[in-house]
Amino acid sequence: MGKEEHPNISVDCVIFGFDFEKLNVILIERKLIEPDTGKRLINDYTLPGAHIFKDEPLKKAAQRILYDLTGLHDIYLEQFYTVGDPARLKNPVDQFWLECIGKDPAEHVVSVCYFSLLNCNQVTIQHKERNPRWYPLKDLPVLAFDHAHILDKAMTALRRKLQYEPIGFEMLPDKFTLSQLQKLYEVVFDTTIDKRNFRKKIARLKYLVQLDEKQQGVSHKPARYYIFSNEEYKKTRNNILNFTI
Amino acid sequence: MGKEEHPNISVDCVIFGFDFEKLNVILIERKLIEPDTGKRLINDYTLPGAHIFKDEPLKKAAQRILYDLTGLHDIYLEQFYTVGDPARLKNPVDQFWLECIGKDPAEHVVSVCYFSLLNCNQVTIQHKERNPRWYPLKDLPVLAFDHAHILDKAMTALRRKLQYEPIGFEMLPDKFTLSQLQKLYEVVFDTTIDKRNFRKKIARLKYLVQLDEKQQGVSHKPARYYIFSNEEYKKTRNNILNFTI
DNA sequence: TAACATAGTGTTAGTTCTACACTTAACTAT
DNA sequence: ATAGTTAAGTGTAGAACTAACACTATGTTA
Incomplete structure (x- = not known):
């Protein structure tokens, strides 16, 4: 127990990074491989996110998932939004992809979203398997799922945070x-x-x-x-x- | 399909009501009946909340559940917080209660929380089965589960909302x-x-x-x-x- | 018609906001 | 050494906003 993934609950992390010049966000690659030929069919990007384990607290899950995908640990994460429309993963590309990675495409996945703001220069991204790295917010690649929407909500949350907690301390x-x-x-x-x-x-x-x-x-x-x-x-x-x- | 409850995802609604004098909140009764004697063992109160249906969008679920429990419909609901610590329903009273109402007490229930602010005088609470009614925030009865915590978070969210959207329009x-x-x-x-x-x-x-x-x-x-x-x-x-x- | 209750209104002093330009301190290139 | 480059650091004045304060107006009721 504890290590089995919950089929219906996931966590996504919007990690903003400030490099004294611009805002960036960590994205990882989603590789959609054609099963037979091994050809890469689509190569868009996602926020770091994954299903929680059964009986795992959300906050811990967020920390674990962020660590697994990017190597970042002990990051302050603030919950800001939960997406839960069953339609959100029901487009053909995502459905195909879910099948490819062995997930049930019929499941209703509710995703609890967290954000943080880091200093790019004081932090090292590791765990390169899915090639996590900083992308400038002003020049983003195509995002998978509804992650553009989540990112938008995160930006609003970040601005509010910096307004009422003056420094993002x-x-x-x-x-x-x-x-x-x-x-x-x-x-x-x-x-x-x-x-x-x-x-x-x-x-x-x-x-x-x-x-x-x-x-x-x-x-x-x-x-x-x-x-x-x-x-x-x-x-x-x-x-x-x-x-x- | 559609009418089966999701065992792991619920919605709770914090409905604030302003009566031109004070703030109130809608609570419903939690009746813990002793199975054999039918005696009422505990009689504390909960926020209106329930499990969503499988494949039901969160927002629609919140509207439905609020309607089912209080008769309120077409209420603007704002999502503000998701609780997801498996420990949150694991105290003996809640465990016993879950068994009594036929739910698996081992399940990890993530609850997505919404709030609203209404004019008490312009709204009529119906569906009296679990006796929903307004309770003054300053004089609340004992709350079940972690609902005092959720209410606290809701109050913070309400204040922020009234600060950046001046009227709660x-x-x-x-x-x-x-x-x-x-x-x-x-x-x-x-x-x-x-x-x-x-x-x-x-x-x-x-x-x-x-x-x-x-x-x-x-x-x-x-x-x-x-x-x-x-x-x-x-x-x-x-x-x-x-x-x- | 007097008593009551809440609506509605102005001023002043202190604080904060906005707009705006020059000097300073370190390094770099000659 | 000297001149050039770069970003750091600093003050002021007018406008807008904030906080503190008390009385008159307009309806109802007794």
């Missing part, structure tokens, strides 16, 4: 510069922010703590590093940043 | 007075708001349209009615009211 690098933080908001909200106004705004936030440390090896004036103070945050979590979408 | 009575609207915010956020400031704030919102109609039969100066204009709302959905929690 579980999700930030240990230390960061204010320009990097500003860029994060800019790419998530797809906007530009005035540097001085941004700094004034977050100067009010007590839980952003300036370090003495500076950037090194950059060919310009080095920026000061900041850290996020969880203790201070708990005291003042009522302050809501209001970057209008 | 799917959820309002057709016409309302500004005092009623203010009271709604006051009870949801458990705070008091200055009348003049509140009115100034929402006077900016183009999608609140004043009617010529006034209250009738009240023993004081009658208030003007307002309606919510969906068309105007779509134009200006970027304005975010900021009632700090």
Whole structure:
């Protein structure tokens, strides 16, 4: 018991990655092989996801599945949406694919979706079997199933999260510069922010703590590093940043 | 097909009701009858919820289950959370109850949760079999399962919703007075708001349209009615009211 | 017609928001 | 060494918004 897959419940993970320049998302390959010839019939991409085990808590399943497919572990995952329309896997391509991988194409699969936001540079994707890697959100390949829809919902959830929990604090690098933080908001909200106004705004936030440390090896004036103070945050979590979408 | 219950997937509905005075929530009775004597062993309360049918879309299932248990139909329901820890129904009372009603107590039941906010006075609860009715949020009876936890999550979701979608517009009575609207915010956020400031704030919102109609039969100066204009709302959905929690 | 109850209205001081341009500090190339 | 390059870092003024505050208006009821 415990290792048998639940036929009706799956988990999908939308892992956003910020590389100080743009937003990316982890996708893995879906290879649809023609059974007889071994020819690749379709080669689209999916979010990392799989069926949970029977009697596995959803949160643990999400962690396990993300690890199995990408090698990422101990990632903060936030549940944001559950898709459960039986029609969602009923198009011919998906039906054929389900048969190929030995799943019952008639099953109604409810998928519980989680998202996270990571620093691409602080994280290493491993477990290359299905070739997981970062794809820029602005330049995505074709997505399988209803994963474009899930990704859309995830983006909305991410924006809301960054609005009411100002920094995406579980999700930030240990230390960061204010320009990097500003860029994060800019790419998530797809906007530009005035540097001085941004700094004034977050100067009010007590839980952003300036370090003495500076950037090194950059060919310009080095920026000061900041850290996020969880203790201070708990005291003042009522302050809501209001970057209008 | 279609009418067989799915053993692993259920839906729970948190229906908030505003009566111009306080927030309420619909609960139904869980009667635990001792099989031999017919004696009532425990009498706690649950959110309206049930298993979905196989091959039933989640959203439709939520609508159906809410109708079956309370008689409410065509209610806007917003999905906010999915609970899926196998331990959630594993305490002795719930296990015994599951046996009594003929369900397999070993099953891992994932529950997809929806909430709504209604005007108590504009809605009639029917289907009295399990005695559904409004209970004041501030004075709740004992809740079965993990329903207190779900209710807590629902309250958070409701507050967020009222923050970024200023009026809970799917959820309002057709016409309302500004005092009623203010009271709604006051009870949801458990705070008091200055009348003049509140009115100034929402006077900016183009999608609140004043009617010529006034209250009738009240023993004081009658208030003007307002309606919510969906068309105007779509134009200006970027304005975010900021009632700090 | 007086008492009651809730509706409805303005001002001021403090805070936040927006728009906008120059100097600084490190490195790089000559 | 020196000039050029790059991004860091900084202030101000006008507009908009927020918070705190008390009285008048309009209907009903006794």
